[in-house]
Amino acid sequence: MTNLDDLLRFALDAAREAGDLARRRRGEGVQIAATKSAAADIVTAADREVEALIRGRLAAERPGDGFFGEESGAEQGTTGITWVVDPIDGTVNYAYGIPEYAVSIAAVEGEPDPQHWQALVGVVYAPAMGELFHAVAGGGAWLDAGAGRVRLAVNDAPTEAGALVGTGFGYDPATHAGDLARLGRVMPLARDIRRIGSAALDLAGVAAGRLDGYFERGLNPWDHAAGALMVEEAGGVVGGLPGQRPSTALTIAAGPVLFARLEQAIDGR
Incomplete structure (x- = not known):
């Protein structure tokens, strides 16, 4: 055992x-x-x-x-x-x-x-x-x-001012237009955006309530393996594309209420 x-x-x-x-x-x-x-x-x-x-x-x-x-x-x-x-x-x-x-x-x-x-x-x-x-x-x-x-405990739901959301952008210039379009769909939910530059610290920040939520395309398993567990153990939700686990296609982390809103916004619904 x-x-x-x-x-x-x-x-x-x-x-x-x-x-x-x-x-x-x-x-x-x-x-x-x-x-x-x-x-x-x-x-x-x-x-x-x-x-x-x-x-x-x-x-x-x-x-x-x-x-x-x-x-x-x-x-x-x-x-x-x-x-x-x-x-x-x-x-x-x-x-x-x-x-x-x-x-x-x-x-x-x-x-x-x-x-x-x-x-x-x-x-x-x-x-x-x-x-x-x-x-x-x-x-x-x-x-x-x-x-x-x-x-640590995640923030349960965003305030009327909106959510403080972290994100990141890939290194390949060919992906930037898609990343910016995804960010544009999230902006109506956000009071502001943070781009910290470390996925592990972004996820730890969600667990600690320093960020309300986080999303990013292009993460590898080592980027989110530790931080995803922290978010979940702090009461949050971590996922990827709708109904899926985190992958290089997408990672989302937030409290339950904001997670659902981020997932819907990013999916374009």
Whole structure:
């Protein structure tokens, strides 16, 4: 039987160590290692080093578990547990010295596919801000920061002024027109829009009530694995295209009332 406390303990320790490494490397200066889907979609040397650190800890402490990381791909395990890792979510922010970047680590059970897995533990650590978000299936979502530990809860419904909504845009210029059209359909629901640059922190922000809702096209599994669990454990709803789970086609997160309104607006109904 899976011990969730053990999974959480590992994820918290690994996220802290990895985040602290990322912060140190940022202070030493960022080296761009490569680009991925487009010229603007960068990988830093720190991304690779941080992911290697997490993989090394897993190999030493939980050698039977699987791994699914942004920089080094997937590796099937034997225990039924897979760790889904984004070593530095918000790499462009990181490269520019903007503090909104995070290490995202989730433990999931079952097939390593977000359409089928069950998330067990999620941790999002923002080292430049000293904030550690975490959630356990059935155990709520929490924030550890300077003031201590606080339980997270989504905002139940937007006010008359409208909802504060987060979003993002892909790196491929060919997708921007569609993204802007989708944003246009959401604007009647919004009091304002935030574009933070880290999906993991956007989702943690919804869980913490800092955002009323969030939507974005183009997210990969490592972008939302940890944050989606936080939203759900904070009382929110996470989905994708109507009736589906999050995917690269669409991710939506919000409290139940706003979720339904966002889903309807984005679908153009």
